[in-house]
Amino acid sequence: MNKEQLKSYGLTNELVELVSTNTESLTLGRVIGQNRTLYNVVTAQGFLKASVSGRLNNLAIDAQDYPAVGDWVGLRVGGSQQDTAVIERLFPRHSLFLRKAAGRKTTAQIVAANVDTIFICMALDANYNLNRLERYLVVAWDSGATPVVVLTKADLAQNYDQQIADVINIAAGAEVVACSTTDESWQKVTTFVHPGKTIAFIGSSGVGKTTLINHLMGSKVGSTQAVRTGDAHGRHTTTGRELLVLPSGGIVIDTPGMRELALLNGDFETTFEDIEELAQQCKFNDCTHTTEPGCAVQAAIEAGTLTSDRLHNYQTLKKEATVNQNLRGKARENAKLTKMFGSKQKMKAFVKAKRQQRR
Known part of the structure; x- marks a missing residue:
């Protein structure tokens, strides 16, 4: 593989110029997968396993500061392809789909980075939920990518025309595509697939994201499971984020189904x-x-x-985003202080000593 071939993974001339003027000995790569603390990275030299450098780890406060699938990174590569490379630098992102980590945590979780188009997938069966779609749109418009609403399982719609009209009414200018993987209508999504451009598939479990990707790939690259009767959410079929290059030249990132999308921020001016x-x-x-x-x-x-x-729904989402932003700000500040002093106890002791010095 060379730099020309790396363009199939989204490499642009602007990025090449940025890297050439800011690094000397680092190898450019894109993160295509992650397994705990190890990353799968594609470079002009081929595919490598990589870990984060101690310096980058020390500077990181939460998940947003670490590499994620879709990121471009600078690596220090060993003498062999079997050696674990070291990620020394994380290059600026042109888009970032971010949510609050599930549960009570106030930390951020990256869904996808450096994405050009976000397919918000919602099925026209029992999964259909306009309030949830508004939630996805708020985050998608804020990410810097262009959202497209992909309504799957059109063959199972109970009130097709009204459902489509309602979605278009709240889509805030995003294009809306209705399709089914049981016929050729799934090919409507190919309109948005372009060489070197990255699409992220997001949505609840069981809406057909992986099946759509399998159709685009022309082969089975991800496992799918049938939705249980009466279960609008379906079963998780994708367990980790993965970046794939399509035969047509486009790039897709498959993401695990979300049972919740908690807001950290959002573009309310566009969505509402x-x-x-x-x-x-x-x-x-x-x-x-x-x-x-x-x-x-x-x-x-x-x-x-x-x-x-x-x-x-507008007021609920806006309040949620404000509260979570404030909580995250405090959490990041506490994390910074803990990094500086090692623990909250040492930080308190330092502050107490400083006060005593002033007396």
Whole structure:
């Protein structure tokens, strides 16, 4: 493999120039897989296993500071392909799909990095949920990539025309594609596949992400399992993120199905442009859109041009993002101090000693 072949993995002339002017002895590579602390990286020399350098590890505060699938990195390579390379540098990302780690943790989790297009996959069966779609759109628009809503299992839709119309109404300008892998309609997604461009598939378990990728690859690259009767979520079929090059020249990242997508940030101006514009017309700048006089948002609900459900979801998501951002900010600050002092106890002792010196 050479640099020309590496373009099939998304290498651009801009990135080549950036690397050539900022590094001397490092090898450029793209992370295509991860297994705990070891990364699978593709380089002009071939495929390597790599780990993070001590320096990069010491500078990292949370998951956002570590390499992820899709990242371009600078490696120090050993004398043999069998040697574990060392990731010395993480190059700037042009997009980043980020969520709060599942559960009570306030740390970030990278879903995909350096993605050009995000396929938000939602099935038109029992998985269909507009509120959840709005949640995905908020994060997708904020990531820097272009979202496309891919409605799968169109053959199982109970009210196809109305479902499509409702999705288009809230898609905030994102293109909407309805398809099924049981017929040739799945080929609609190929419109968005381009050589050297990366697409990330995201969505709940069982919506057909891996099946779509298998169709695009022309072969079975990921296992799939049938959805249990009455289970809208299905079963997890992808257990880790993986970057694959398609025969057509495009690049895909398959991600594990998400049972929850907790927000750390979001693009509300794009996803909820209608509400944001109405809010500018409210009588009071700090209008809560509940009982204030002169509220343009409530007036739109009364007129039937805005649903109370959409407003409620907007307010819920915005509050969640604000709370999680604040919690994460505090968590990152505490992590920095712990890195500096080794523990909270040593940090408190240092602060106490400084106070005593001032007296």
